[in-house]
Amino acid sequence: MRVGSILLREATAADIDTLYSFRTLPEVNRWMLRTSVDPDTFRREWLAVPDSETEFSCVAEADGELVAIGFLDIEDGMGQPGMPTGTEAGIGYLVRPEASGRGVASAVARGLVSAAFDHLGIRRVTAGCYADNVASARVLEKVGMRREQHGVQDSWHAELGWVDGYTYAILAEEWAASAANRGPGWPASEMDDRTT
Numbered sequence: 001m002r003v004g005s006i007l008l009r010e011a012t013a014a015d016i017d018t019l020y021s022f023r024t025l026p027e028v029n030r031w032m033l034r035t036s037v038d039p040d041t042f043r044r045e046w047l048a049v050p051d052s053e054t055e056f057s058c059v060a061e062a063d064g065e066l067v068a069i070g071f072l073d074i075e076d077g078m079g080q081p082g083m084p085t086g087t088e089a090g091i092g093y094l095v096r097p098e099a100s101g102r103g104v105a106s107a108v109a110r111g112l113v114s115a116a117f118d119h120l121g122i123r124r125v126t127a128g129c130y131a132d133n134v135a136s137a138r139v140l141e142k143v144g145m146r147r148e149q150h151g152v153q154d155s156w157h158a159e160l161g162w163v164d165g166y167t168y169a170i171l172a173e174e175w176a177a178s179a180a181n182r183g184p185g186w187p188a189s190e191m192d193d194r195t196t
C-alpha cells in the first residue's frame with residue numbers, strides 16, 4: 001500500500017537485520033511493551049507473518065530506505081459465548097529515529113487503519129500507548145482514533161514504574177464517515193489484498 005511517499009509492504013528476509021537494528025535502539029525500545037527481543041525469535045516471527053491469518057504487520061519504506069515498522073494483529077474483543085471472533089485489530093508502529101518528526105508514523109497509522117477496515121473487514125481498531133508518549137498519542141488522534149481510556153497508573157514501565165496509559169479506538173463506520181475528509185497523504189484504495 002502507498003500512503004503519500006511511504007510504501008507499506010511485507011518484510012522480507014533481507015530486511016530483518018536492519019529492522020532489528022532500529023527496533024532494539026534504546027530510544028525506540030523505551031516506549032515498547034516488549035523490551036527484550038531475541039534476534040532469532042525476531043527473525044522467525046517476521047518470516048512467519050506472510051503465512052499468518054491474523055498478523056498483517058509490515059515495514060515502511062521511504063525513498064527505498066526502511067524507516068518504520070507497522071504492527072497489525074487481528075484479535076477478539078471481550079464478550080460472551082457466541083461473540084463473533086476476529087473482528088478487532090490492534091495496531092502499533094515504531095519509526096527509525098533518523099526518520100522521526102516527518103509524518104512517517106502518521107502515514108503508517110493511516111495505512112494500518114485502512115488495511116484493517118478497507119481490506120480485512122475489521123469492525124474496530126484499537127491501539128494503546130504510555131500517556132507520556134505524546135507523539136504516539138498525537139499520531140493516533142490524527143488518524144481519527146478516539147481516546148477511550150486514560151488508565152491511571154495502569155501500565156508498567158521498566159524505568160519509570162507504574163505510569164498512566166491511554167487506549168484508543170475507531171469503528172469501521174467512523175472510518176467510513178471520515179472518508180470525505182481524506183486528501184493526499186491518506187491511503188489509496190489499491191493494495192495487494194491477501195484476503196481475496
Ligand SMILES: CC(C)(COP(=O)(O)OP(=O)(O)OC[C@H]1O[C@@H](n2cnc3c(N)ncnc32)[C@H](O)[C@@H]1OP(=O)(O)O)[C@@H](O)C(=O)NCCC(=O)NCCS
Pocket residue numbers: 027028029031032092093094095096099100101102103104105106107128129130133134135136138139142
Ligand atoms: C512515537 C513515534 C512513533 C512518532 O513517529 P513520527 O514519525 O515522528 O510521528 P509523526 O511525525 O507522524 O507525528 C508525530 C506527531 O506528534 C507531534 N509531537 C511529537 N513530539 C511531541 C511532543 N513532545 N509534544 C507534542 N506533540 C509532539 C508531532 O508534532 C506530530 O504531530 P503533528 O503532525 O500534528 O505536528 C516515533 O517517535 C517512535 O517510533 N518512537 C519510539 C517507539 C514508539 O513510541 N512507538 C509507539 C509505541 S505506542
